[in-house]
Amino acid sequence: MNNVGRFAPSPSGELHFGSFVTALGSYLQAKSKQGQWLVRIEDLDPPREVVGAADNILFTLDKLGLHWDQDVVYQSSRLAHYEEILNLLIRQQVAYYCDCSRQRIQQLPTHIYDNYCQNRQLTPNSTQSMAVRLKQTFPICCFIDNICQRQRVSQSERLEDFVIRRRDGLFAYNFAVVIDDHEQGITEVVRGADLLPVTAKQLSLYHLFNWHPPSYYHLPLVLNQHKDKLSKQNHAQAININNIKQLIVDGLQFLGQVIPTDWQDANREQLLQWAITHWNIHCVPKNDQILLSTDE
Numbered sequence: 001m002n003n004v005g006r007f008a009p010s011p012s013g014e015l016h017f018g019s020f021v022t023a024l025g026s027y028l029q030a031k032s033k034q035g036q037w038l039v040r041i042e043d044l045d046p047p048r049e050v051v052g053a054a055d056n057i058l059f060t061l062d063k064l065g066l067h068w069d070q071d072v073v074y075q076s077s078r079l080a081h082y083e084e085i086l087n088l089l090i091r092q093q094v095a096y097y098c099d100c101s102r103q104r105i106q107q108l109p110t111h112i113y114d115n116y117c118q119n120r121q122l123t124p125n126s127t128q129s130m131a132v133r134l135k136q137t138f139p140i141c142c143f144i145d146n147i148c149q150r151q152r153v154s155q156s157e158r159l160e161d162f163v164i165r166r167r168d169g170l171f172a173y174n175f176a177v178v179i180d181d182h183e184q185g186i187t188e189v190v191r192g193a194d195l196l197p198v199t200a201k202q203l204s205l206y207h208l209f210n211w212h213p214p215s216y217y218h219l220p221l222v223l224n225q226h227k228d229k230l231s232k233q234n235h236a237q238a239i240n241i242n243n244i245k246q247l248i249v250d251g252l253q254f255l256g257q258v259i260p261t262d263w264q265d266a267n268r269e270q271l272l273q274w275a276i277t278h279w280n281i282h283c284v285p286k287n288d289q290i291l292l293s294t295d296e
Contacts, residue, residue, distance in 0.1 A: 017250075130167060144216075191217075193288065224291065
């Protein structure tokens with residue numbers, strides 16, 4: 001089976017060092033296996049999107065020498081396809097409508113949805129906004145991540161009927177990402193450890209659809225001085241592409257990789273090729289790390 005990896009940013013801002021590390025790690029993992037590396041823009045949440053961010057991300061990746069294979073896929077162009085699959089699940093009674101508020105769920109002892117609407121047979125009308133939840137028929141109790149090792153899922157979490165379309169009509173990440181990864185033939189998902197907790201939900205969807213799941217590799221998160229994850233919400237600075245070789249070296253060091261002693265004499269392409277040849281996923285740290293440099 002051909003190896004296919006991907007980088008799937010949301011267009012909510014420019015690439016910061018945390019998202020760059022994810023792009024670099026996923027690129028090197030795919031290319032070290034002579035595989036393809038795809039880019040997908042996950043633009044499912046218009047209120048969070050920044051005008052021009054998608055184009056800026058693609059421009060930055062190109063400048064970094066992280067060139068993708070195949071055409072870029074935009075999730076916003078696939079809404080009708082998601083809707084078709086969602087409606088099929090509802091007709092098959094594998095998914096159902098839910099009108100529970102976030103406040104009600106937060107008042108539950110576990111703060112995890114109790115599948116209250118599963119047998120209520122709600123039908124939406126023009127004045128109602130309801131979520132759609134997946135009836136959990138393939139609960140995942142544990143799974144293997146190739147960096148973070150065995151992960152166990154609590155009983156309440158694995159039995160939860162989770163949202164696949166939100167009350168505001170937007171499709172949930174866990175739903176769309178499984179459909180896209182499967183249909184793009186993704187064999188290895190390399191992404192940040194912040195998505196480790198939702199992996200069990202995604203695996204349950206793979207089992208429901210009888211699809212073969214990819215292998216998962218969750219990279220350590222880049223933290224700021226306050227030990228918060230670098231993110232657009234935390235106002236992380238965009239990466240500086242004026243010194244691309246230094247940026248690549250910083251990314252490789254964060255990912256625990258060996259750096260060539262003469263890297264300053266290499267050009268961008270030579271440095272990336274060296275990194276592909278010497279990439280070792282087993283050297284990636286398991287713990288999140290603070291970014292000491294203020295120059296992101």
